[in-house]
Amino acid sequence: ALGVWGAVSGGAAAVGPVLGGALTEGPGWRWIFFVNLPVSVAAVWLTLRVVPESRGTRGMRVDWLGTVAFAGFAGGVTYAVVRAGEDGWGATPTLVSFALAALALVCFVLVERRVAHPLLDLSLLRKPAFVGVMAGGLAFNGVAFGGMPYLSIWLQTVLGMSPVRGGLTLLPLTGAAVVVSVLAGKLLHGVPARLTIGGGLLLIGTGCFCQAVLGAGSDWTTLVPGLVLVGVGTGLVAPGIAGAALAAVPAERAGMAGGAVNTVRQLGFALGVAVSGTVLTSRMRDTLPADAAHTLAGGGAGALRGTFSEHALRAAFASGLDAALVTAGLVGTAAGALVLALVGAGRAERTGGPAGVTESGARTLSGEETASHG
Template sequence: MRVWGPLTAVCLGTFMLLLDVTIVVVALPDMAKALDASLSDLQWVVDGYALALAALLLAAGAAADVLGRRRVHVAGVVLFAVASLLCGLAPGPGTLVAARAVQGVGAAAMLATTLPLLGAVYQGRRRSAALGVWGAVSGGAAAVGPVLGGLLTAGPGWRWIFLVNLPVSVVAVWLTLKVVPESKGPRGMSVDWAGTVTFAGFAGGTTYAVVRAGEDGWGATATLVSAGLAGLALVCFVLVERRAAHPLLDLALLRRPAFVGAMLGAFAFNAVAFGVTPYLSIWMQTLLGMSPVRAGLTLLPMTVAAMVVAVLVGRLLHGVPARLAIGGGLLLIGAGCCAQSVLDAGSSWTALSPGFVLVGVGTGLVAPTVAGAALAAVPAQRAGMAGGAVSTVRQLGYALGVALFGTVVTSRATGALPREAAHTLAGGGAGALRGAYGEHALRTAFAAGLDAALLTAGAAGLVAGALVLVLVGPERRGREGGTEPVAPSLSEGTAPTRG
């Protein structure tokens, strides 16, 4: 317990927070029915968590360096548990969305401290082993999420996908306080709260604008005002970061093409690979009549392929340049999304399987390498900032992907149905529409929307892959004068994390 207890404690928290990124996907139709939730409500159930996690991750890491990493980690687990209870007891969609955002705050405190805590406890070979286990747990959470979510939703009900966190949180807190030593960062550090607030304003405003565009159109007043405020927040963020003593992000790093390429790859990866998944799950359950368990199991070809390829990347492809792993992986993900855009009124879930496998293979290439590429593209003293930035843009990519592709689904479905009916359909309300429009019309409209979203995602993946191949060039100079990073092993702590 003394040797591997800290690893167990940290991995429990990591498993919970990453599980909650994907576990809600198959429960969305049941949530919509139980809470009378709209499509935008469901989007915010997913995005509220991811946005809070993205907006506060870097600030949580800085706060942990000042206040103590174990203290911040435990506070994060406690907040996560309280928010999980509120999610499980939520009487309506507004309460659920708010509780999910609070969950994301706790998750940010947990995720920001996991690797620093492990780094302070383990050295040498034990550190490599610990980070390898942490990586496997991270990937396993992504794979287990949809299946466990389906089992809980079909069994005791969707509220238990949140309530199950409570006993795990109690064990995690007890174990952390018992076996994990306290550690802090260098003296003189401070938290860039102004940067945190302006970045959160940019991320939240942008996502809200995209969601409103799906509801009211791109020219609507609410959409334009939200987009304008998001742009203003971005300008303020840049101004703040240029003057901050300890900025969230050193803007000088953006002059490094390899770092920009890695950040672009991280953002596009989560947006393209996973942004359409919630709508595929809703389609399978509300129009194909699949149970939550079966809907979760349909994602196994993707998750299994991702885990297998990730292990092979670590063990067999150590010398492959990161530009090829990330760029090539994004090209495969883009191709996989395009391969899935063949749906029509008569399609079943099996039409998605070949594309799922391609997306899984691409995920297995990108996930273990993208963080290492960012770290290798910056000076050693900025490694922590670069790692946090990659995690931040991944979560932001997921949040914006869910919002954007939901807008695409409803916009395309509006060609066959009235706008309000299209939103109801995409939000899991097919049952309420069958009497008015008929099964064939609903299947045609939803399939058309999914095809458009998948093609959009595929095109974005292909473009992002090509840009990464250009930006993360073969002769780029990396950290401490080194050359371009190669695909790292999972033991280097760059494990696949979904969403």
């Protein structure tokens, strides 16, 4: 089940640019936002109707203060990274944004320590396995998908591809992610999560390094080997990280753990986009004026062609992408090593239980079944 879920989750992240390209060429770019409305309404309705756990427990209250504080932290740190790309790391807007984000994080910790029904039980952070899963989730989406907006801009505004064709170039990643997710969920059920998640992140990092070989004369085919590696890594991480989050905490905290790891994945994606943009523009400033670098990174290559040569624009954007991809590769490699060090092998190995019975899987066994397996 987690394999199928991972295939849908990982595949959707890469299919999005293709569908976005079709909407952009068809009814217009605004529909990339409108299309989410009916999808979200249908998803909420189906969840409330067919997923009993979504109704929650009577007496549980939403931790509104914690939600607002964490949103302030996430928004503040992401905006600070964006401002660093615009104004520099030592600029006043950047430092103020970082300070506000830190203040929001302190407020979040204080609220979670005192509220009756916390958004996140901070005691879970004492578990190395849970910390490892959270770190892996944060890095996963940022490393695997954070640079995609800028790859899309490069393909369309520099290489001259249409939005749909630019999205189709990501199919090697999509196909690999979907196939590997299904196979991993089915065939690697007994493999420790630290190996699938940690190994997957190492593959994603390696895939980013393989893409960081762009030059002024490169085309989209240069990306294919790296995209395939990122897709294989995504196929290993996406299903494994969900199961690892559940296995790292007590059964009654499973929903909290699942929500937390999905939240840090989305935060990781936002930070990945922001960091990629900052690194990209900073590197392009080595060969272009600051204003021109920001214009080029924002898709304004057409407006610069009368001022700069085609070769200069291609070389500048390629060097910026290379720097962003190397940064992603380093983060992915470091995150993979951290997961391998922190995430345990699962209850089955620790207790000598049967291969293939993970901690999360063991919770589904009845007392009689547990006794027979014991």
